[in-house]
Amino acid sequence: MASSFPTRLLIEDLPGLRRLALVEVGSGDLLDFAVEKASRARDGEVGDLFAGRVTALRRDLEAAFIDISGDVSAFLPLSEAPEGLSEGDLLTLRIVRSAKGQKGPKVTAALSKAECARLPEGWQNRKCGLLLPAGDALRALLDRGPEEVIVEGLGLFQSLKEQLSNEKLSFSGELHAHTGRVPLFHDEDLEEELEGLLHSEVDLPSGGALIIEPGETLTAVDVDRRRHRAAKSGEAYSLNLEAVVEFARQMRLRNLSGRMVVDLLRMDKTGERKAVEKALADALRDDPQPVRLQPISRSGLLELTRRRARAPLHELLMRPVGLLGRGWELRPETEAFAALRALASAQGTRPGTSFGLAVSPEVSHALLEGEVAPAHAYLESRLGRKIHVRERLGGLAFELEES
Numbered sequence: 001m002a003s004s005f006p007t008r009l010l011i012e013d014l015p016g017l018r019r020l021a022l023v024e025v026g027s028g029d030l031l032d033f034a035v036e037k038a039s040r041a042r043d044g045e046v047g048d049l050f051a052g053r054v055t056a057l058r059r060d061l062e063a064a065f066i067d068i069s070g071d072v073s074a075f076l077p078l079s080e081a082p083e084g085l086s087e088g089d090l091l092t093l094r095i096v097r098s099a100k101g102q103k104g105p106k107v108t109a110a111l112s113k114a115e116c117a118r119l120p121e122g123w124q125n126r127k128c129g130l131l132l133p134a135g136d137a138l139r140a141l142l143d144r145g146p147e148e149v150i151v152e153g154l155g156l157f158q159s160l161k162e163q164l165s166n167e168k169l170s171f172s173g174e175l176h177a178h179t180g181r182v183p184l185f186h187d188e189d190l191e192e193e194l195e196g197l198l199h200s201e202v203d204l205p206s207g208g209a210l211i212i213e214p215g216e217t218l219t220a221v222d223v224d225r226r227r228h229r230a231a232k233s234g235e236a237y238s239l240n241l242e243a244v245v246e247f248a249r250q251m252r253l254r255n256l257s258g259r260m261v262v263d264l265l266r267m268d269k270t271g272e273r274k275a276v277e278k279a280l281a282d283a284l285r286d287d288p289q290p291v292r293l294q295p296i297s298r299s300g301l302l303e304l305t306r307r308r309a310r311a312p313l314h315e316l317l318m319r320p321v322g323l324l325g326r327g328w329e330l331r332p333e334t335e336a337f338a339a340l341r342a343l344a345s346a347q348g349t350r351p352g353t354s355f356g357l358a359v360s361p362e363v364s365h366a367l368l369e370g371e372v373a374p375a376h377a378y379l380e381s382r383l384g385r386k387i388h389v390r391e392r393l394g395g396l397a398f399e400l401e402e403s
Contacts, residue, residue, distance in 0.1 A: 007031060009146040011138075012184050013156045015374035017337050021190055022141050025148075030193055032144065033253045034137035035316050046309045048095045049119065049131040050074070050107070054087050066093060066107060067128050074107045081109055092119065092131070098311055100258075137310070140288055142171045150176050152184045181348030183341060191341070197254050197313055198330065202246060208239045210247055214314050214328065218259040221247060225265070236265035237272040241279050244302075248283035257289070257308035264300040277302075330397070332362035336372040339363065339398035340379050346400055347383060356388035356403035363398055364391040 006025040011018065022032040052066035052074060064081055066074040074093065078085070097106035119131060142149075149171065151157045157177035164171060178184040185191055196202070202210040211222040223243040247262060267273050273296040280302075284291050287306075294303040318328040336359070343355050359367065366372045367389055380387050388403050 007144065007146045009141050009144075009149045010151075010184055010188060010190075011149065011156065011160070012152040014337060014340065015378050016371055017375065019185065019194075020137050020141055021185065021188075021194070022144055022146060023188065023190070028188065030190065030253065032141060033194065033197065033313075034141065034255070034310070035313060036137055037316055046095050046098055049111075050093045050095070051128050051131055052091055052093045052107070053128050054085060054089045054091065057085065057087055065104075066091065068093065068105075068107075068130075073104050075104055076107050076109060090128075098308060100308070100315075139170075146171075147173045148176065149173065150178050150184065152178050154179065181351060183344050183348065186341070186345040186348075191345075195338075197250070198317060198334075200327075202250055204239070204242045204246060206239060206242055208243065210243055210250065212247075212250060212254070212256075214256065214312065218261055219256055221260060221262040223262070223264050237267050237269075237276070240264045240267065240272075240276045240300075244276055244280040245283045248280060248287070251291075251306060252287055254314065255310055255312045257306045257312060259303070259305050262302040262304070264296065264302055266298075266300045267296075268298075280304075332360070332366045332397070333371045335360075335363045335397040336366040336370075337375065339367070340372070340375055342398070343387065343400060344379060344383075354385065354403050356390065356401045357398055358390045358392050358401050359398040361391055361393070364389055 007022055008025055010021045010023060013019075016037065018036040020034045020036075021030060023030055050068045052068040054064050054076075055067045055073060056065040057078075058065070059078075062078045064076040064078060064085060066076055068074050074095075076091075076093070082091070091109050092111055093107040093109055094111065095105045096108050099105045149160070151160055154177050157175070161175060164175065178187070180187055185194065200212050202212065204210065209224040211224055213220045213222075223240060225239070243264065244262070250256075251260070264276065267276070277293065277296055281293060284293075289307045289309055291304055291306045296302045314328050317331060317334040319331050321327040321329050339357050339359060343357060346355050347353075357367070367376045376387065376389075388401075390401065
């Protein structure tokens with residue numbers, strides 16, 4: 001759905017991690033955000049195409065289980081499978097519901113002519129695994145009708161230019177490369193807001209706050225009065241109006257899905273509850289995913305469900321805390337990517353100074369040997385020098401050091 005205001009799509013790409021942000025021209029307000037990780041091929045996103053082999057047929061469950069080169073099998077309803085399916089058959093599959101927790105993705109074997117035309121030549125001779133990424137995030141954000149797309153660096157610019165010319169993507173605006181010394185998202189002053197999307201607490205303008213806590217079965221959201229004195233019904237009503245509008249925005253930016261329960265401040269008047277419900281419905285109008293709302297209860301509980309199309313930010317960039325999974329913390333890989341972005345920004349701001357990184361052991365492993373090593377090597381190549389990484393215990397996950 002196109003925005004009512006002129007927008008720009010900003011794209012930053014480090015090896016292993018791509019970030020896309022849709023911002024309003026003039027105000028710079030963040031309207032939408034998406035993250036794509038190279039490591040997501042384990043379970044896929046909605047729309048991804050996989051080659052998969054049938055490992056088990058369960059007539060009692062009316063399902064086939066498919067190996068798609070991961071540690072979780074995909075689930076294919078037999079009602080959507082080809083006739084005469086047997087164990088060992090190789091299929092082309094499309095993800096229709098992404099994996100969650102220990103549940104693998106749901107797939108279908110039905111392919112359209114357009115999807116068949118996109119398959120790589122000789123795919124039948126390949127091992128099980130991802131054939132083509134859906135490109136859902138890019139396609140969906142281009143469908144919002146940005147007037148301009150700005151990409152980080154000439155390499156990504158040329159790659160996207162070729163993609164736009166070779167594929168039928170709905171974009172008729174201008175494409176530009178950002179070649180400044182300071183990274184694009186830092187230059188656009190977005191990093192602090194994007195970092196806030198991984199925090200549970202969101203401040204509201206009037207002094208209250210939203211507390212957003214994703215869990216295994218639902219996301220719990222609490223409206224906290226904090227500095228806002230909402231003792232009277234009218235004041236509770238005004239804070240609830242603020243809260244639901246901001247929650248609709250946070251839900252979209254964080255890509256939350258499934259069942260959610262919002263604990264609003266109590267409103268005794270039916271008219272106030274109806275007005276808050278309408279404010280939330282209006283705020284959800286531009287949401288790309290369908291949302292089902294339940295009426296607000298007298299005690300202030302609001303239940304809603306949102307379709308899951310891609311993994312939410314907290315699943316991509318964070319991990320559960322402890323064995324019981326109470327709360328979330330940043331993954332070492334997320335901290336490592338953030339460290340590289342901070343170093344690149346500092347280097348752009350102070351080009352005469354060389355910076356290194358002091359990091360925790362887990363972040364050091366991610367940078368030097370793990371998932372973020374290609375991004376580390378890429379930034380060294382771009383800067384034309386080695387980035388010194390020093391491992392240390394205690395303190396923050398990473399700090400910049402002049403070297």
